[in-house]
Amino acid sequence: MPYTYDDQNIFAKILRGEIPNDTVLETEHSLAFNDIVPQAPVHVLVIPKGAYVCHDHFAAEARSEEIVDFMRATAEICRLKDISPGDGHSGFRVIGNAGEAAMQEVPHYHLHILGGRLLGGLLPVA
Ligand code: AMP
Numbered sequence: 001m002p003y004t005y006d007d008q009n010i011f012a013k014i015l016r017g018e019i020p021n022d023t024v025l026e027t028e029h030s031l032a033f034n035d036i037v038p039q040a041p042v043h044v045l046v047i048p049k050g051a052y053v054c055h056d057h058f059a060a061e062a063r064s065e066e067i068v069d070f071m072r073a074t075a076e077i078c079r080l081k082d083i084s085p086g087d088g089h090s091g092f093r094v095i096g097n098a099g100e101a102a103m104q105e106v107p108h109y110h111l112h113i114l115g116g117r118l119l120g121g122l123l124p125v126a
Contacts, residue, residue, distance in 0.1 A: 005051040011108035015049055025076055029069035032077050032113075041116025042081045042092065046073055052109040054098035074113060083115035093119050 006012075014021045014033070021033040024044050032046040048070050052058035059067070074094065078084040083092040092115035097104040 003053040003057045005053055006107055007051065009106055009108050011045075011047050011106050011110065012051070015047070015108075024080065025073055027069050027073050027076075029066040030073040032073055035112065039112075040114040040119065042083055042114060044077050044081065044113045045110045046070065046077060046113060047108055047110045053107050054104060054109050055096045056098065058109045074111060077113050078115075081113075081115065083113075089115075091115065 010019065013019045015031065021031075023031065023033050025032040025046075029049050030046060031049060032044050035043040035045050048058060048062060048066055050058075050062060050066055052062060058070075062070075075084075078092060079087065083089050085091045092113055095112040095114065096110070097112075
């Protein structure tokens with residue numbers, strides 16, 4: 001899995017404080033902020049602070065503390081945004097795009113957390 005990380009990507013610039021973001025949550029190893037082009041009433045991006053390109057890169061190479069921190073951050077975002085079905089809310093979807101086939105735009109690993117409306121089927125009909 002020979003991923004090369006481009007440290008000029010926009011999320012790397014956000015992490016370095018070079019461009020602003022609308023932060024929802026910051027933890028030791030993760031940052032979450034509102035998507036600049038929201039696709040739903042709740043559209044939060046959660047990213048690890050480490051230099052990982054996409055999901056399999058992160059899952060294979062991140063330290064356990066980073067992975068646990070990241071996953072717990074996603075739960076906290078759902079709690080903060082009132083979208084967890086476990087709390088009686090209407091639910092959410094988590095999307096992680098990787099590479100060309102998924103049309104990943106930003107080559108720093110991120111999950112989209114979407115909620116606040118009916119989200120439709122998993123994928124549009126091809
Ligand atoms: P993806 O196609 O999965 O790589 O998604 C990248 C997402 O990043 C898109 O939903 C963009 O709207 C979002 N995005 C790009 N630049 C910014 C930014 N500066 N702040 C917040 N979200 C951004």
